[in-house]
Amino acid sequence: EIQLLESGGGLLQPGGSLRLSCATSGFTFNNFAMSWVRQTPGKGLEWVSLIIGSGGGTYYADSVKGRFTISRDNSKNTLYLQMNSLRAEDTAVYYCAKGKGMLLENYCFNVWGQGTLVTVSS
Amino acid sequence: QSVLTQPPSVSGAPGQRVTISCTGSTSNIGAGHDVHWYQQLPGTAPKLLIYGNINRPSGVPDRFSGSKSGTSASLAITGLQAEDEADYYCQSYDSSLSGYVFGTGTKVSVL
Numbered sequence: 001e002i003q004l005l006e007s008g009g010g011l012l013q014p015g016g017s018l019r020l021s022c023a024t025s026g027f028t029f030n031n032f033a034m035s036w037v038r039q040t041p042g043k044g045l046e047w048v049s050l051i052i053g054s055g056g057g058t059y060y061a062d063s064v065k066g067r068f069t070i071s072r073d074n075s076k077n078t079l080y081l082q083m084n085s086l087r088a089e090d091t092a093v094y095y096c097a098k099g100k101g102m103l104l105e106n107y108c109f110n111v112w113g114q115g116t117l118v119t120v121s122s
Numbered sequence: 123q124s125v126l127t128q129p130p131s132v133s134g135a136p137g138q139r140v141t142i143s144c145t146g147s148t149s150n151i152g153a154g155h156d157v158h159w160y161q162q163l164p165g166t167a168p169k170l171l172i173y174g175n176i177n178r179p180s181g182v183p184d185r186f187s188g189s190k191s192g193t194s195a196s197l198a199i200t201g202l203q204a205e206d207e208a209d210y211y212c213q214s215y216d217s218s219l220s221g222y223v224f225g226t227g228t229k230v231s232v233l
Contacts, residue, residue, distance in 0.1 A: 044211065045160075047221055047222040062221075105155050105217070106174070109158075109213075111170075112167040
């Protein structure tokens with residue numbers, strides 16, 4: 001069974017930094033792209049970032065570009081999201097998700113973790 | 123601000139058929155990028171429901187079906203059941219944004 005388990009969320013002040021982790025199991029981690037998707041409480045989904053299996057390609061939403069960094073450790077089957085210069089509008093539940101597809105432009109997310117809550121507030 | 127527009131809510135009686143539209147543009151759905159659909163039950167993570175416009179992952183009932191035409195896509199639920207009460211989101215890729223986009227979300231209620 002494929003499992004994704006996020007950790008690292010919490011409460012912090014604007015301008016702060018946080019690193020999220022997503023421990024995975026049940027599949028060959030380095031064969032698949034992985035992504036972070038967030039959901040503002042009570043609202044919709046927003047794609048944040050994606051990293052391809054080898055880690056050689058990373059992609060970001062404009063809203064986080066330059067502030068967030070996605071990475072992966074294929075030896076530990078773990079995905080990360082380093083979040084810097086956090087803003088109130090970054091408050092959300094952050095999900096890690098496993099990518100599925102042949103072409104990057106046609107990717108979907110076929111397995112999701114349970115999410116971790118990040119709250120940015122003074 | 124989502125670039126894929128969905129109706130905020132749809133409802134139907136048990137056994138009825140409901141459809142959810144997902145309207146995009148020439149930079150996403152109309153550009154030929156696949157549309158995928160997710161179901162989010164209250165308090166849980168999203169679950170992939172339809173991928174590649176029309177395909178169902180293993181375990182998803184055939185009551186759920188997807189279609190795509192031009193700059194729009196649709197999700198149909200036939201034989202509506204109480205357990206189908208959830209939020210539903212479409213997702214595609216946007217060439218102008220160079221990223222993945224989700225729809226605004228639709229809440230399905232079973233009367």
